[in-house]
Amino acid sequence: MPGTSRSNATAPKAVRAKRPPADPAQPRAIPVLLRYVSCGLLSVASGAAWRFTLSPNAVGIVTAFAGIFFLLLGFLIGGVAWYVRDLRIRARTPERMPDERLVFSFVVFVIVPFAVLAVIGFVWALALLIGVH
Numbered sequence: 001m002p003g004t005s006r007s008n009a010t011a012p013k014a015v016r017a018k019r020p021p022a023d024p025a026q027p028r029a030i031p032v033l034l035r036y037v038s039c040g041l042l043s044v045a046s047g048a049a050w051r052f053t054l055s056p057n058a059v060g061i062v063t064a065f066a067g068i069f070f071l072l073l074g075f076l077i078g079g080v081a082w083y084v085r086d087l088r089i090r091a092r093t094p095e096r097m098p099d100e101r102l103v104f105s106f107v108v109f110v111i112v113p114f115a116v117l118a119v120i121g122f123v124w125a126l127a128l129l130i131g132v133h
Contacts, residue, residue: 035109039078043072047067061124061128072117079109083102083105086101086102
């Protein structure tokens with residue numbers, strides 16, 4: 001029937017389903033998104049645990065840094081856990097985990113949160129030295 005929306009319905013199923021193989025060096029969108037979500041959930045849980053257990057009622061310069069530290073610590077712990085998982089996969093089957101993916105995982109989920117924590121710590125120490133209340 002001309003004009004139907006299923007114009008490729010007569011093609012064999014094998015031809016329609018044939019796609020180019022995915023490049024293992026490129027991180028897939030869904031697993032990377034799930035990594036961000038899981039690290040974010042760990043971060044929020046860590047921050048909430050700090051807020052509801054250790055934090056004082058009044059937030060000052062020291063307690064503000066502690067809150068930020070616990071938030072980033074959750075993300076950092078999640079990132080290290082994902083990186084260790086990637087290393088274990090690489091040890092078992094090296095072809096499943098290319099070098100580019102390991103570097104991506106390490107930089108994005110370990111180095112960047114640590115660098116953000118270092119910059120925030122530097123600004124906090126500077127504010128403490130200046131005497132901001």
